[in-house]
Amino acid sequence: MKLETLKADLVERLGLEEAIKLAGKKTVPVHKHTFWYFWGGISLFSFLIQVVTGILLMVYYRPGPEAYESVRQITYQIQFGWLIRSVHNWSANFFLFSVFVHMFSVFLMKAYRRPREVGWYSGIALLLLGLTFGFSGYLLPMDELSFFATKVGMEIPNAIPIIGPPIANLLRGGLEVNEFTVQRFFALHVVILPLLYMPLLGLHLWMVQKHGNAAPPSEEAKEPSQRKTMPFFPNFVAQDLGVWLIVLNLISLLAALFPWQLGPQADPLAAAPEGIHPEWYFMSQFAMLKLIGRVIPGLAGEAAAMTLFTLGLVLWAMIPVFDKDKTNTKRSRQVLYFGIFVILVLLSTTFMGFVI
Amino acid sequence: MNYPVWDVPGVGGPWVIGIISIFHVLIAWFAVGGGIYLPYAERKLYREGREEWLPVLKKHSRMFLVLTGVFGAVSGVGIWFAIGLVQPEATSTLIHNFVFGWAIEWVFFVIELAAAAVYYYTWDRIPRELHLKVGWLYAISSFLTLVIINGILSFMMTPSQAWLNVAGTGTEASQFWAAFFNPTYFPSLFMRTLACLSLAGIYALITYGRVTDEALQATRTVMVRWSAKWLIPMALLLPVGLGWMYVTMEPESREIMSLGFSTIGSGLFTQVTRISMMTVLTTVTVAGAVYFFAFLFPRDLTAGHAFALLGLAAIATSSTEYARETIRKPYVIQEHMYSNSIRMNEVEKYNTEGYLVNSKWNPPQMEPVAKGEAMFRGQCMSCHTRSGYRSMERLLQKRDRKAIDQLLQTLHDFEPDSPYRKYMPPLVGTQDERDSLAVYLEKLSLGKTEPALALNAAR
Numbered sequence: 001m002k003l004e005t006l007k008a009d010l011v012e013r014l015g016l017e018e019a020i021k022l023a024g025k026k027t028v029p030v031h032k033h034t035f036w037y038f039w040g041g042i043s044l045f046s047f048l049i050q051v052v053t054g055i056l057l058m059v060y061y062r063p064g065p066e067a068y069e070s071v072r073q074i075t076y077q078i079q080f081g082w083l084i085r086s087v088h089n090w091s092a093n094f095f096l097f098s099v100f101v102h103m104f105s106v107f108l109m110k111a112y113r114r115p116r117e118v119g120w121y122s123g124i125a126l127l128l129l130g131l132t133f134g135f136s137g138y139l140l141p142m143d144e145l146s147f148f149a150t151k152v153g154m155e156i157p158n159a160i161p162i163i164g165p166p167i168a169n170l171l172r173g174g175l176e177v178n179e180f181t182v183q184r185f186f187a188l189h190v191v192i193l194p195l196l197y198m199p200l201l202g203l204h205l206w207m208v209q210k211h212g213n214a215a216p217p218s219e220e221a222k223e224p225s226q227r228k229t230m231p232f233f234p235n236f237v238a239q240d241l242g243v244w245l246i247v248l249n250l251i252s253l254l255a256a257l258f259p260w261q262l263g264p265q266a267d268p269l270a271a272a273p274e275g276i277h278p279e280w281y282f283m284s285q286f287a288m289l290k291l292i293g294r295v296i297p298g299l300a301g302e303a304a305a306m307t308l309f310t311l312g313l314v315l316w317a318m319i320p321v322f323d324k325d326k327t328n329t330k331r332s333r334q335v336l337y338f339g340i341f342v343i344l345v346l347l348s349t350t351f352m353g354f355v356i
Numbered sequence: 357m358n359y360p361v362w363d364v365p366g367v368g369g370p371w372v373i374g375i376i377s378i379f380h381v382l383i384a385w386f387a388v389g390g391g392i393y394l395p396y397a398e399r400k401l402y403r404e405g406r407e408e409w410l411p412v413l414k415k416h417s418r419m420f421l422v423l424t425g426v427f428g429a430v431s432g433v434g435i436w437f438a439i440g441l442v443q444p445e446a447t448s449t450l451i452h453n454f455v456f457g458w459a460i461e462w463v464f465f466v467i468e469l470a471a472a473a474v475y476y477y478t479w480d481r482i483p484r485e486l487h488l489k490v491g492w493l494y495a496i497s498s499f500l501t502l503v504i505i506n507g508i509l510s511f512m513m514t515p516s517q518a519w520l521n522v523a524g525t526g527t528e529a530s531q532f533w534a535a536f537f538n539p540t541y542f543p544s545l546f547m548r549t550l551a552c553l554s555l556a557g558i559y560a561l562i563t564y565g566r567v568t569d570e571a572l573q574a575t576r577t578v579m580v581r582w583s584a585k586w587l588i589p590m591a592l593l594l595p596v597g598l599g600w601m602y603v604t605m606e607p608e609s610r611e612i613m614s615l616g617f618s619t620i621g622s623g624l625f626t627q628v629t630r631i632s633m634m635t636v637l638t639t640v641t642v643a644g645a646v647y648f649f650a651f652l653f654p655r656d657l658t659a660g661h662a663f664a665l666l667g668l669a670a671i672a673t674s675s676t677e678y679a680r681e682t683i684r685k686p687y688v689i690q691e692h693m694y695s696n697s698i699r700m701n702e703v704e705k706y707n708t709e710g711y712l713v714n715s716k717w718n719p720p721q722m723e724p725v726a727k728g729e730a731m732f733r734g735q736c737m738s739c740h741t742r743s744g745y746r747s748m749e750r751l752l753q754k755r756d757r758k759a760i761d762q763l764l765q766t767l768h769d770f771e772p773d774s775p776y777r778k779y780m781p782p783l784v785g786t787q788d789e790r791d792s793l794a795v796y797l798e799k800l801s802l803g804k805t806e807p808a809l810a811l812n813a814a815r
Binding site for chain 2: 030079238248
């Protein structure tokens with residue numbers, strides 16, 4: 001009884017009634033593709049895990065010349081440091097994977113159409129920021145692998161015509177990857193990117209709340225009376241929590257079974273280890289650089305690859321402009337084929353990146 | 357070694373047993389738990405007049421019959437094939453000790469199968485009371501199959517001192533009951549029963565998740581919530597079961613576990629602790645996910661959710677089985693037979709007479725590489741493969757001959773402080789045989805050997 005009184009008091013004092021009312025307004029379509037609606041939530045949850053574990057890592061991490069030593073201490077000396085670091089890394093990978101799945105499911109459900117364009121644009125921006133989070137975080141341990149992978153990875157921005165090299169130098173803090181780069185990447189990773197990310201995430205979530213989940217075209221074609229929905233709060237939230245629990249379980253298992261290791265300290269004078277490559281989420285660009293480099297050698301090839309890639313990204317981001325309405329026109333089919341083409345290219349070049 | 361070696365490239369022999377066993381256990385435990393679930397639900401139906409449950413229960417009993425009667429039975433036979441091929445010596449020991457137990461299990465199994473078929477085909481055809489009795493007959497006989505197989509499985513982990521005292525004397529069967537009701541018998545039975553009840557609930561959710569008929573939605577809601585409660589015993593009693601298991605284990609196994617737990621913080625904890633952690637975490641997740649997916653809003657449950665729960669249950673089950681195997685290492689039958697089928701009391705004999713001369717399936721004359729390969733197949737391949745699972749190529753890390761010799765000497769000496777002693781059996785054989793193994797391993801380490809080539813040439 002006392003609990004009920006407390007609940008009522010809180011609702012009254014905090015004005016929760018309005019929030020509950022707002023949450024209750026939103027419904028989630030129920031159909032055979034409902035599963036894909038979980039991926040936005042999964043992305044959000046793995047991001048939250050990174051925020052928490054990232055804050056804990058910051059307690060002991062020391063950017064600059066001591067970066068490697070501090071990560072060594074975190075991994076091998078500080079109690080449960082290995083766990084926090086492994087969870088941070090695994091959830092980062094899981095985060096980017098789920099963001100990709102989320103983006104492609106949104107694309108295939110045509111959830112970028114009016115009135116959800118802002119959700120799409122903000123989502124693309126969040127993806128790019130997420131990739132930058134990954135890139136900047138990867139260097140921070142300053143072990144051999146992260147050093148050379150970053151060095152190789154910097155070839156991607158470096159290849160952008162004209163503005164590429166100055167950007168790469170600015171990021172590196174010079175012509176080479178060194179402790180100044182670590183300092184800059186750290187600032188980027190824990191201050192600049194979160195400052196940009198948080199408000200954008202707020203906007204993105206607000207858009208989802210405002211417009212609700214889009215149903216796929218096959219569902220839209222049904223009579224309204226035949227469509228099923230469930231309340232977002234509390235029903236879908238309960239399911240989200242169930243899925244989050246499973247995700248937490250998976251990340252914990254990965255961290256326990258395959259804890260993130262720390263390689264030998266980076267030695268800039270040493271030769272790069274064999275088969276060095278960036279993380280999987282940059283593999284597609286990396287493979288394209290290599291492939292086009294074989295056809296057009298030298299700087300021209302790099303520039304061509306980056307132009308192609310940037311053009312593809314711009315086209316991808318602008319999809320809501322081409323495919324606006326809820327009618328299944330020729331144009332919307334073309335966009336669908338373009339999307340499938342993009343997915344196939346990304347998958348095949350990522351795969352090729354690991355074998356070539 | 358009295359038997360030929362089954363060479364399974366890639367995954368290796370133990371995983372053939374493992375994959376079939378995990379599949380089988382997920383169905384066999386359902387056969388036991390679901391066997392209790394069905395008559396219990398039917399009894400509730402009659403007592404509380406819940407006639408609307410009938411069509412849903414019939415549907416569930418059909419899935420039950422197909423899964424247990426076909427997939428469960430076939431995979432059970434599959435385990436027999438697999439253990440006979442991968443661990444023939446251990447299988448032989450088990451048969452010699454438990455032939456009577458297995459014969460009884462077979463009887464219960466036949467009753468179980470017949471009762472399951474009768475149960476499904478006689479809904480509405482025989483009096484209700486009789487139908488319910490058939491259900492209970494099924495439940496009792498299937499539970500008794502668990503009662504028996506649990507004795508044999510737990511024996512491998514803790515064979516009991518009374519049995520170990522007579523092991524190798526030819527009078528092992530005189531200690532049948534001591535071996536059967538061994539120290540970990542009751543905690544194992546307790547844990548397995550809890551798992552059976554949980555799986556009964558999860559499989560029921562799969563059936564109910566597939567009920568889409570609008571007219572049955574209210575019934576479905578009640579049944580989903582009722583089935584979700586079948587996971588409560590596991591959620592509440594898991595710590596009791598694990599604690600009970602821990603105190604009844606062999607001291608060596610307990611030492612490995614406690615060492616593992618005390619070093620979690622530093623991240624150096626043992627593989628078995630990691631795997632045990634998986635069991636506990638995943639079991640808690642299963643309980644939590646059932647609460648969110650099924651108990652809180654039963655109407656929203658779909659078959660997809662239920663399959664996800666089954667997938668998690670598979671992770672929990674397989675990690676538990678894996679932990680059990682790991683704790684038992686370096687034995688396949690604790691304190692009696694090593695995981696490479698060599699009995700503890702045969703070590704001296706093999707060291708003086710030679711391992712290969714006592715292995716009947718090898719040619720009498722062999723070149724060193726072929727001899728080394730025969731040693732590898734006999735003593736290493738029960739856990740390692742050449743280049744797949746626990747790959748020797750990878751583990752040797754391009755070691756040279758000298759380093760390989762040192763490693764083999766450490767394995768042969770089997771000193772109490774040897775780091776390998778906790779999970780690897782001693783290497784047995786004469787100096788010449790061990791040298792031949794070193795020759796073969798050096799080739800493997802440098803990637804210069806073709807699988808089975810040398811031995812085939814010798815044949």
